[in-house]
Amino acid sequence: MKSLFSITACIVNLSIFLVFTAAAQNPEFPWPEGKKMAISLSFDDARASNPSPGATLLNEYGVKATFYVVPASMERDIPGWEMVVDTGHEIGNHSLYHPCSGNFVWSRNKALEDYTLERMRKELIAANDEVERLLGVRPEVFAYPCGLTYVGKGERTQSYVPLISELFLSGRGWKDEAPVDPYYADMAQLTGMEMDNKSFEEILPLIEAAAENRQWLVLAGHETNTEGNQTTYLSMLRKLCAYANDPANGIWIAPVGTVAKYVNEKRAAMEGNLNIPGISRPSEEGSINLTAEKGKGIGPDIKYMPEWNAFGWFTAKDRVEWDLDLPKKGTYEVWMEWSVSDEEAGKPFLLTSGDQTIEGVVKPSGSWETFQKTKIGKLSLEADFNRIIVASGEEFEDGALMDLKALTLVPVGK
Structure with missing residues (x-):
């Protein structure tokens, strides 16, 4: 990289x-x-x-x-x-x-x-x-x-x-x-x-x-x-x-x-096929779509793959960060869209924002080409600036963690 x-x-x-x-x-x-x-x-x-x-x-x-x-x-x-x-x-x-x-x-x-x-x-x-x-x-x-x-x-x-x-x-x-x-x-x-x-x-x-x-x-x-x-x-x-x-x-x-x-x-x-990191804001409906195109891939082997509009990483030192600008504080359900083969599934991941952590395991999606979307937890976010980080939950030597296409934050009660 x-x-x-x-x-x-x-x-x-x-x-x-x-x-x-x-x-x-x-x-x-x-x-x-x-x-x-x-x-x-x-x-x-x-x-x-x-x-x-x-x-x-x-x-x-x-x-x-x-x-x-x-x-x-x-x-x-x-x-x-x-x-x-x-x-x-x-x-x-x-x-x-x-x-x-x-x-x-x-x-x-x-x-x-x-x-x-x-x-x-x-x-x-x-x-x-x-x-x-x-x-x-x-x-x-x-x-x-x-x-x-x-x-x-x-x-x-x-x-x-x-x-x-x-x-x-x-x-x-x-x-x-x-x-x-x-x-x-x-x-x-x-x-x-x-x-x-x-x-x-x-x-x-x-x-x-x-x-x-x-x-x-x-x-x-x-x-x-x-x-x-x-x-x-x-x-x-x-x-x-x-x-x-x-x-x-x-x-x-x-x-x-x-x-x-x-x-x-x-x-x-080329819109939708470029990795241009930038700050994300809520839509008119209040949800926040954190796409790979706007994320920052950080680490020795992180890859943005335009053909899938997703990040894939291959070491535990890799991570993806998103910056958010919110008009007011609120609580959000966090949905993750990812893919992984059956062979590589099962590795833990961490999502952090400030002092909050969501822990999970990357479940099989069917194949690297098949993306699934599932709710992984909740976050309470402050008004103004927030940062969300997705990283590996443990060291691994071989294989890959997942391909991450997007996080979607849905306001609780919406």
Whole structure:
């Protein structure tokens, strides 16, 4: 079994970037045409250098990027931005006024600390309206100004990530430390890694690490020129485009929205067959379905088997954990769905949550391919966070414990 997270250190411009890569027990992400990874180039603010020489250079290589614009800045060169649209680049929303923290003196009169969610909503919609009026396209993607995702201050602080999730296909951050995991990432919080003021040789380790882990590298910059602060160098872009266009490197380079739609389609097609650990919550009826897809397999030989949507483990050191978020405390009947052959049946298991324990013996289900469901006991769970763990009840040297598909928690009295 691969470790859930591996850490690759990339020394870039005398700095060490830690690139965390998920290695869950899932098939390799199916990028189009057998590609190894995706790259999206993105540029913020509608800088004057973006249409030319920026987009003009990208057009030489047939590479399309995403430009996150502030309408007032874009309005200074409408013909240039019309060219950007006409040549196939994506226009994204970067807010109406580029609000950032008032800690930046230049943003004091548009400080996020003075915003409310409703004010942000109105301005995001107004920015989309302005872009559509000026260029005839309506943005579907967003980039957080300054990479900041909150409004308000102190105890009135609120995230506006849910608002971006509602209004846009994706939201991109800034100066993040890792590429996007296409299986796991929150589309409203895509990681954006800085490419300003870097050579291609400094960017290349990020590309190679993302390719090794079949990830999506979203690069973020501002100006597109030969020199200057907050500038993505044209020399770097030329080398990157040539590298990405070489079929031997297995790179799909496309705008953020194009890749986001593709990832969403693949996720939907593979739903129910991926192990993406996450917190579980009750359904409207109050029951809680703890599927193997959302469990964390921990141990030397635990296996998530997508063909069965189940965990199987082969040593007593293996276990499966689920995290729960409950709105209120309650007592639940616990039902287990499992399979095991007659030969391997009979080993004890333990289910624990806090100081509570349910002990049982894995009974025969008929075969490894035949799943059964039975009640194994009760648990009293607290409001807020709970963790449930299933493990072997004793050491064993040969064979297997069981294949565990799901736990179902049914409120007592329902």
